[in-house]
Amino acid sequence: MAKVTINGIEVHAEDGQTILDAARLAQVRIPTLCKHPDLPPTASCGVCVVKIAGQRGMVRACTTPVRDGMEIITQDPEIADVRRTVVKLILSNHPNACLTCGRNGTCELQALASEFGIRRETFPNIVADLPRDPSTGAIELEPAKCIKCGRCVMVCQTNQDVWALSFLDRGIDTRISAAGDIQLAESPCIRCGQCSAHCPTGAIFEYSQTEQVWDMLMDPEVHCIAQIAPAVRVSIGEAFGYDPGTNLTSKLYAALRRLGFAAIFDTNFGADVTIMEEATEFARRLENGKGPMPLITTCCPSWVDFMEKFHSDMIRYFSSCKSPHAILGTLAKTYYAEQVGLDRDKIRMVSIMPCTSKKYEIIRSDEMFASGSQDVDIAITTRELTRMIQQAGIELANLPAEQADNPLGEYSGAGTIFGTTGGVMEAALRSAYYFINGKELDDVDFKQVRGLDGVREAEVDIDGRTIRLAVAHGLANVEYVLNNIRATAEAGDEPAYHLVEVMACPGGCIGGGGQSWGVTDEIRQKRIDGLHGDDLAHTIRRSHQNPAVQRLYDDFIGKPMGDRAHQLLHTSYTARPEYRR
Amino acid sequence: MAEEAAAVHIGRIAKQWGKKRGSLIMMLHAIQDQRGYVPRDAALELARQVDVPLARIYEVLTFYNYFKTSSPGKAVVSVCTGTACHLKGAPDILAALGEELGVADGEASEDGNFHLQSVRCVGCCGLAPVVTVNATVYGKVKPAEMRGIIGQWQDRIDAGEL
Amino acid sequence: MAEKADIGTLAAEERNAQAARKARLFCCGSTGCLSSGGGAIANALTEALAGHGLADAVDVVPTGCMGLCSLGPLVRVEVPGRDPVLYKEVDPMIARLIVAEHVVPAAGAGDEGFELPAFFTEHILPMDIPFFTKQTKVVLADSGRVNPERIEDYLAADGYQALQNVLANMTPQAVIELIADSGLRGRGGGGFPTGQKWGFARQAEPVNGEKFIICNGDEGDPGAYMDRSVLEGNPHAVLEGMLIAAYATGATEGWFYIRAEYPLAVDRVEKAIKQARRNGLVGKNILGSDLNVDCQIRLGAGAFVCGEETALIHSIEGQRGTPRPRPPYPSVQGLWDRPSVVNNVETLANVPAIIRNGPEWFHAMGTETSKGTKVFALTGKVEHSGLIEVPMGMHLREIVEDIGGGNPADKPLKAVQTGGPSGGVIPVDQLDVPVCYEQLTQLGSMMGSGGMIVMDADDSMVEIAKFYLGFAVDESCGKCAPCRIGGTQMLALLQKVTDGKATLDDLDLIRRLSRAMQQASLCGLGQTAPNPVISTLRYFEDEYMEAVIVYSDPSSQDWTPRGT
Numbered sequence A: 001m002a003k004v005t006i007n008g009i010e011v012h013a014e015d016g017q018t019i020l021d022a023a024r025l026a027q028v029r030i031p032t033l034c035k036h037p038d039l040p041p042t043a044s045c046g047v048c049v050v051k052i053a054g055q056r057g058m059v060r061a062c063t064t065p066v067r068d069g070m071e072i073i074t075q076d077p078e079i080a081d082v083r084r085t086v087v088k089l090i091l092s093n094h095p096n097a098c099l100t101c102g103r104n105g106t107c108e109l110q111a112l113a114s115e116f117g118i119r120r121e122t123f124p125n126i127v128a129d130l131p132r133d134p135s136t137g138a139i140e141l142e143p144a145k146c147i148k149c150g151r152c153v154m155v156c157q158t159n160q161d162v163w164a165l166s167f168l169d170r171g172i173d174t175r176i177s178a179a180g181d182i183q184l185a186e187s188p189c190i191r192c193g194q195c196s197a198h199c200p201t202g203a204i205f206e207y208s209q210t211e212q213v214w215d216m217l218m219d220p221e222v223h224c225i226a227q228i229a230p231a232v233r234v235s236i237g238e239a240f241g242y243d244p245g246t247n248l249t250s251k252l253y254a255a256l257r258r259l260g261f262a263a264i265f266d267t268n269f270g271a272d273v274t275i276m277e278e279a280t281e282f283a284r285r286l287e288n289g290k291g292p293m294p295l296i297t298t299c300c301p302s303w304v305d306f307m308e309k310f311h312s313d314m315i316r317y318f319s320s321c322k323s324p325h326a327i328l329g330t331l332a333k334t335y336y337a338e339q340v341g342l343d344r345d346k347i348r349m350v351s352i353m354p355c356t357s358k359k360y361e362i363i364r365s366d367e368m369f370a371s372g373s374q375d376v377d378i379a380i381t382t383r384e385l386t387r388m389i390q391q392a393g394i395e396l397a398n399l400p401a402e403q404a405d406n407p408l409g410e411y412s413g414a415g416t417i418f419g420t421t422g423g424v425m426e427a428a429l430r431s432a433y434y435f436i437n438g439k440e441l442d443d444v445d446f447k448q449v450r451g452l453d454g455v456r457e458a459e460v461d462i463d464g465r466t467i468r469l470a471v472a473h474g475l476a477n478v479e480y481v482l483n484n485i486r487a488t489a490e491a492g493d494e495p496a497y498h499l500v501e502v503m504a505c506p507g508g509c510i511g512g513g514g515q516s517w518g519v520t521d522e523i524r525q526k527r528i529d530g531l532h533g534d535d536l537a538h539t540i541r542r543s544h545q546n547p548a549v550q551r552l553y554d555d556f557i558g559k560p561m562g563d564r565a566h567q568l569l570h571t572s573y574t575a576r577p578e579y580r581r
Numbered sequence B: 001m002a003e004e005a006a007a008v009h010i011g012r013i014a015k016q017w018g019k020k021r022g023s024l025i026m027m028l029h030a031i032q033d034q035r036g037y038v039p040r041d042a043a044l045e046l047a048r049q050v051d052v053p054l055a056r057i058y059e060v061l062t063f064y065n066y067f068k069t070s071s072p073g074k075a076v077v078s079v080c081t082g083t084a085c086h087l088k089g090a091p092d093i094l095a096a097l098g099e100e101l102g103v104a105d106g107e108a109s110e111d112g113n114f115h116l117q118s119v120r121c122v123g124c125c126g127l128a129p130v131v132t133v134n135a136t137v138y139g140k141v142k143p144a145e146m147r148g149i150i151g152q153w154q155d156r157i158d159a160g161e162l
Numbered sequence C: 001m002a003e004k005a006d007i008g009t010l011a012a013e014e015r016n017a018q019a020a021r022k023a024r025l026f027c028c029g030s031t032g033c034l035s036s037g038g039g040a041i042a043n044a045l046t047e048a049l050a051g052h053g054l055a056d057a058v059d060v061v062p063t064g065c066m067g068l069c070s071l072g073p074l075v076r077v078e079v080p081g082r083d084p085v086l087y088k089e090v091d092p093m094i095a096r097l098i099v100a101e102h103v104v105p106a107a108g109a110g111d112e113g114f115e116l117p118a119f120f121t122e123h124i125l126p127m128d129i130p131f132f133t134k135q136t137k138v139v140l141a142d143s144g145r146v147n148p149e150r151i152e153d154y155l156a157a158d159g160y161q162a163l164q165n166v167l168a169n170m171t172p173q174a175v176i177e178l179i180a181d182s183g184l185r186g187r188g189g190g191g192f193p194t195g196q197k198w199g200f201a202r203q204a205e206p207v208n209g210e211k212f213i214i215c216n217g218d219e220g221d222p223g224a225y226m227d228r229s230v231l232e233g234n235p236h237a238v239l240e241g242m243l244i245a246a247y248a249t250g251a252t253e254g255w256f257y258i259r260a261e262y263p264l265a266v267d268r269v270e271k272a273i274k275q276a277r278r279n280g281l282v283g284k285n286i287l288g289s290d291l292n293v294d295c296q297i298r299l300g301a302g303a304f305v306c307g308e309e310t311a312l313i314h315s316i317e318g319q320r321g322t323p324r325p326r327p328p329y330p331s332v333q334g335l336w337d338r339p340s341v342v343n344n345v346e347t348l349a350n351v352p353a354i355i356r357n358g359p360e361w362f363h364a365m366g367t368e369t370s371k372g373t374k375v376f377a378l379t380g381k382v383e384h385s386g387l388i389e390v391p392m393g394m395h396l397r398e399i400v401e402d403i404g405g406g407n408p409a410d411k412p413l414k415a416v417q418t419g420g421p422s423g424g425v426i427p428v429d430q431l432d433v434p435v436c437y438e439q440l441t442q443l444g445s446m447m448g449s450g451g452m453i454v455m456d457a458d459d460s461m462v463e464i465a466k467f468y469l470g471f472a473v474d475e476s477c478g479k480c481a482p483c484r485i486g487g488t489q490m491l492a493l494l495q496k497v498t499d500g501k502a503t504l505d506d507l508d509l510i511r512r513l514s515r516a517m518q519q520a521s522l523c524g525l526g527q528t529a530p531n532p533v534i535s536t537l538r539y540f541e542d543e544y545m546e547a548v549i550v551y552s553d554p555s556s557q558d559w560t561p562r563g564t
C-alpha cells in the first residue's frame, strides 16, 4: 500500500501501481495518447507528464510507479504548456486529413487535439509521403497517419506472435511497415485485425467495403441476403450509445431489412450446423478411438491461417468443419435457393462479422465455392455496418423488434455463445454428450471453460470418461497448448487433450478486430455476459435440438458427416510454411 | 553469391552464433562483413535458420546505421563529421567529394564504384579532418586533395584490384 | 580447468625479463598513430634492431595511445639509467635512425655520458611541457607503457593484484563500501555514485540464477574517444575492474558492449579475455576462489542512443536500440530481465587502482563532490589536441591554455564545449571553474563522457548549436514524439535563424520547445538535446539576435524544414 496525494487529494494506491492508475482513484484524469488500457505502456507520446513534489523534471504518469508519500501534481500552467507543445508537435507530423479518414469521429488523436483547443499550426507540417497498403483486403495500412505509439506492433508481435508488423528506420524516419518492408499480404499477417482494433488513429483500419454492399443493394437483378454473427449483436450498440453487451439482435434484423436486404439470416444458425458436424466428428474420434486426438476447432480463419503457416503439423487434429458463416453462405445458395426457386447466381450473401479475417476466409480455398459460386460474396465488419446504419438514417433506438427469416434464421443458445472464447467448446460439449450417450445433459453450463484467462484447461466427465479440454485465445497463448499436444503424441502417451478451442482474438470474436472501437477487458466481459444472457434466454440451448437444423438435416443434408455434408459443409487445410514468422 | 553458397555461409554463421544469447547483431555483422551489405535473401535465410522473425531482422537492420540493405559499391568513401572534424572543415571536404564524385551524401556513384557517406567520429580526432576510403584512413586532409585520393582509388578499380 | 594460475610468478618473471633488457622502445599502436603511418614503425624498429644484433636485448613494445595523437606516430625510448626520450612524427627512416644513433650507442655506453645527435631535435618532444606535467594519470597510467596484447605486461605492472586481494581478503560488501568511500562516480556522463549502484545490484535477487555486469563501451559522442583509448591501451584494467564488480555485486556473467567502429578495441578486449581465461582469471573458480564469471563481447552497429543503458540492453538482446522508461532500473531488471550493472569503461578502469592504492588516495584527488581524475579528449582549436587525464577540480582554463597550449592560430578563444550533444558551451570568461559534475551543470553544460572541444572566433555559436542538434536528430531513436518531432522542428527553427528568416517569436518558440523536449522526452538524449541550443542562447544571445535582425524581407517567410 502506498499513500500518495494527487493534486492534494489523498489516495491509497497499490505498490507498483502507476501514477495514471492512482490518479483514477482520485477521480483525476490525465490525458494520454499512446497508452491503451489493454497493453503495457510504450511511453512514447509524452502527453501524460506530471510533476512530483521535490523532484526535478516531469515524469510520465503511464509508467511511473507510485511510492509511499509521493505528492503528485497533474495540472499547472507549466504542465499544460508542455503537454500542449507535445500535442502540437504530434499534429505537425500528421496529415490534416480527418474528413477522408477511417477514424474520423472515433480517432483518439482527433479527440485529444479537440480537447487541447489548438487553433493554429505552430509548427510547419512535416509528413512523409508513405504509400497505403491495402494488399490484404482485410485491413488497410496508412503509415503516414501513424503516431508511432507502438500498440499495433506490440499486439501483432507479443499478443498474436505473428510478427507481421514492425517499425523500420529510426528518428523522424521511423515508420510502421509489414515485416521485411514488403506488402502486408506477403508477410505472415493472419488478418486478425487486432492491430486495427488497437490503433488510436486512422493508420490501420478495416478494409472498407460498404460501397460494394450499397451497390449490391441497389442492383434490382440480385437478391441480397445478410447474415449476422453472434458477436456483432452485443458490440454494435456501443457505437450508438448503448452499454457494452446490450443484445440488439432483433433491432439489427429490423435495421438490415430497412437497409434493403431481401432476407435476413443468422450466423448462429450456421453455428448450430457447425456443431452438428463438429460434435459428430468429435464423438466418432472419441468412440472409435480412430482419428487423432485432440480435435481442434477451426471456425476462426486467422487461427487456421496461423496454423497453416507456423504449426502445420497440427493439420491432422483439425476439425474439417467449415466456420458458421461459411456454412450459412453455402446453405443459402443451395438449400434456400432451392426452396425459394432462385438461381444461386442471383443471390448475394453479405456476412456481417466482428472480424476482418472473414474478408479473406470467403475466398481462402475451393471449398468456399461449394455451392457452385462464391458462397459468401462479401464480409463486412461491425464497424462497417455501423456506418451503413448511420448513412441510412436508421435510428436503432426507435426500431421495432423483428425476427430473422426462415429457414436459416432460428438458433439455439449454443449457437450464440460461439462469439465468445470457450463458447464453441461449450456448444460442442452440449451436443457431443448427446451424440456419445444418447442422453441429454442436465446442466449445460460448462463454467470451467469460461473466463478471460489466456489458456484455460478443464476436465469433464462424459459417460464415465474423463475428457480433457483446453481453450486458448490470443495466439501467443496457443504455443503452450500445442506443445502439450506434441509432447504426449511424441511420447505415445494418452493425448494431452481431447478437445481444443482456439480463437485468435482476445476474448474470442466479441473482441474481434472488426468490432466497435475501444475494447478493454472490462468491455469484453460485458459483451460475453451479453451472449451468455442470450443463451439463457433461449429455451433451446443445444444445437441438435434446433428444429430448423433438424429440418435441414431431414430434408436436405441427410446425416452429419454424410456425403452431402462433406461436399457442402467441410473444408481442408494446406501447409504453407513461412520462414518461421 | 549463388543462393546455395549463401545458405551455406549463413549456416556457418548460424552454427557459430545461433545458440548463443544476444547474437542477432553479431550475425548481421558477420553477413555484412562477407557480402558488404545484408541482402534480402540473406535476411530470409537467417530468419529460417535461427528462428528469428523476419520482422525483427528488418527492425534491427534499418535501425542501426552500420547495416546496409543494398550494395554500397566498391569503394566506400566516409567523411568524418564528428565535432573535431566539423570544426576543422569536414563540410568543405564533403562538398568537395560530392562534386568530385557527382553524388550527394549517402549516395552511390552511377557506375556503382563509389559510395559517399558522412560518418560520426572515427576516433582519430587528433588528425581531423579525417576521410576514410574502405579501411584506409586519411588524416589532416584538405579539400583540394580529394581529387587525387579518388583518382588513386579509381586506378585501383580500373586495375581490377577491388 | 585452467592450469595453475600463479600470476605472481608470471609477473615476477616478466619483471625480471624487462629489467634484463638493454632498452625498451615503446611505439604507439593505437588507431590514431596507426592511421598516420604508425603501423610501419614497429616493423622498422624491429628490423633495425635485428640488423644491429639487438633483437633479443631490446624490446619493441606496441602500446596504446600516448596522448599526443596530433603529433603521432610517437615512439618513446627507455634505456635503464637514462631519461626517457619521446619522438614525434616518426617515419620508418627516423625509426631506423633512432635505433642506429640512439639505442645502439646509449645501450652500449655503460655509465658514461651519452649525447643525442643534434639532428634529432625537431623530432624530440620535450617531456617537461605542461601537456605532460600537468596531467595526473590513473586510468591512463599504463596506457602507453604496457603492451595491451600481452597479459604478462599488465601483470608486471601490478595487474590483477587488486582482484587477487579482493578475492582473498575482502567480502563483497567490503568492496562496495570501499568503492563508495573512494567517492568514485560513473564516468559515463550521469555521475551516479558507483558504490551505491553496486549496492543496489548486490541486493537484487538473481533471476534464473543470473546477474550481469555490463561494460558500456558504446562511446558515441562526436569528438570523444576516451573509452576507445582505454580499451585499446589497457584492456586488462577494464576487465579486472569488471571482475571486481562482478565479485562485489554477485554478477555471474560479464558483457562488453563496444562500438563496431572500434575494431581494434574489440580485438584487444577479445585477446584480453582469452588470455585471462587461459590464466584462470575468467571462467570458473577464478584464482581458485568460488567466483565464476565468464565474459563476452557484443558489438554495436552505429547508434549513439545505444549508449543509454536500457537501449544498450535492448541492443544486446537483438532488438532496436530504443530506451525504455526507468524504473525499473537495470540494476533491478536489466538484460533479459536479470539484474544488471551497467558501468562505463573508464569507471571500471578506475577500480583496480582504487583497490590497490586505497580509497583515501583516490579521495584525496578532486573536489568535494567529484573525486579522482577525469579523462578528456581535448580537440578543436588548441595546439595540442589529444587524450588527457587531469585531477577533478582543475580549472578549465588551465586545461585549455596550459595543457592544450592555446590556439595555434593565435585567434582569441571563444568557448569550450563539454558534454557533447548533451552538454553546452562555456564562454571563455567563465573558464575559471573547476572541473566537477555540479559546477559544469550549473553553467548549463555537463561533464558528459569527456569530450572537450575548444572554439575560437571563427566558430559561429548558432552553427555549433545546429551541429549538435543535428547530431541528436540523426541519432534520435524515434520512439517518443517530443524528441523525434521536437528535434526536427527545433532544427528547422535554427535553420530559419541561420537563414536570416527568424523572428523574435521564433526565439520564444525555441525556448518553449526546449522545455517540452527536456520535460517530456523519454530518455536522456531527447531531454538533453536542447542543451547546446539553450546554452548558446544563454551566453551568445547576441549571435542569435544578429541573425534575427538581419531578417527584413517579410516575403521570404515561407521556408521548408528539413525532413520534408
Ligand SMILES: Cc1cc2nc3c(=O)[nH]c(=O)nc-3n(C[C@H](O)[C@H](O)[C@H](O)COP(=O)(O)O)c2cc1C
Residues within 6 Å of the ligand: C185, C186, C187, C188, C189, C190, C191, C192, C194, C197, C216, C217, C218, C219, C220, C221, C304, C305, C306, C307, C308, C309, C310, C342, C343, C344, C345, C347, C348, C449, C523, C524, C525
Ligand atoms: C543518449 C545517451 C548516451 C549515452 N552514451 C553513453 C556512452 O556512450 N557510454 C557510457 O558509458 N554511458 C553512456 N550513457 C550513460 C549510460 O546510460 C549509463 O548511465 C552509464 O553507462 C552508466 O555507467 P557509469 O555509472 O559507470 O557512468 C549515455 C546516456 C544517454 C542518455
Ligand code: SF4
Residues within 6 Å of the ligand: A094, A095, A096, A097, A098, A099, A101, A102, A103, A104, A105, A107, A108, A109, A110, A145, A201, A202, A203
Ligand atoms: S488519424 Fe485521426 S487526426 Fe489523423 S486524419 Fe484521421 S481522424 Fe484525423
Ligand code: SF4
Residues within 6 Å of the ligand: A098, A099
Ligand atoms: S471540422 Fe473544421 S476542417 Fe473539419 S469539416 Fe468541420 S470546418 Fe472543416
Ligand code: SF4
Residues within 6 Å of the ligand: A139, A155, A156, A160, A162, A163, A164, A165, A188, A189, A190, A191, A192, A193, A194, A195, A196
Ligand atoms: S491483422 Fe493481425 S496479424 Fe495482421 S498485422 Fe494486424 S495484428 Fe498482425
Ligand code: SF4
Residues within 6 Å of the ligand: A145, A146, A147, A148, A149, A150, A151, A152, A153, A176, A195, A198, A199, A200, A201, A203, A204
Ligand atoms: S499504426 Fe497505429 S497502433 Fe501502430 S504505431 Fe502507428 S498509430 Fe500506433
Ligand code: SF4
Residues within 6 Å of the ligand: A229, A230, A231, A267, A271, A299, A300, A323, A324, A325, A353, A354, A355, A358, A418, A419, A509
Ligand atoms: S466464430 Fe466468430 S467469426 Fe466465426 S462465425 Fe462465429 S462469430 Fe463469426
Ligand code: SF4
Residues within 6 Å of the ligand: A191, A192, A299, A300, A301, A302, A303, A354, A355, A356, A357, A358, A503, A504, A505, A508, A509, A510, A511, A512, A513, A514
Ligand atoms: S477470433 Fe473471431 S473475430 Fe477474431 S479472427 Fe477469429 S473469427 Fe475473427
Ligand code: SF4
Residues within 6 Å of the ligand: B123, B124, B125, B126, B127, C030, C031, C032, C033, C065, C066, C067, C068, C069, C070, C225, C229, C385, C386, C387
Ligand atoms: S588522440 Fe585521437 S587520434 Fe590520437 S590516439 Fe588518441 S584517439 Fe587516436
Ligand code: SF4
Residues within 6 Å of the ligand: C305, C322, C323, C475, C476, C477, C478, C479, C480, C481, C483, C484, C521, C522, C523, C524, C525, C526, C527
Ligand atoms: S528521447 Fe529520443 S532517443 Fe530517447 S527514447 Fe525518445 S526518441 Fe528515443
Ligand code: FES
Residues within 6 Å of the ligand: A031, A032, A033, A034, A035, A041, A042, A043, A044, A045, A046, A047, A048, A049, A060, A061, A062, A063
Ligand atoms: S500516455 Fe504516457 S507517454 Fe503516452
Ligand code: FES
Residues within 6 Å of the ligand: B080, B081, B082, B083, B084, B085, B086, B120, B121, B122, B123, B124, B125, B126, B128, B129, B130, C222, C223, C224
Ligand atoms: S571528429 Fe572526426 S575523427 Fe573524431
Ligand code: FES
Residues within 6 Å of the ligand: C028, C029, C030, C031, C032, C033, C034, C064, C065, C066, C067, C068, C069, C072, C073, C074
Ligand atoms: S595514438 Fe599514438 S599517441 Fe595516441
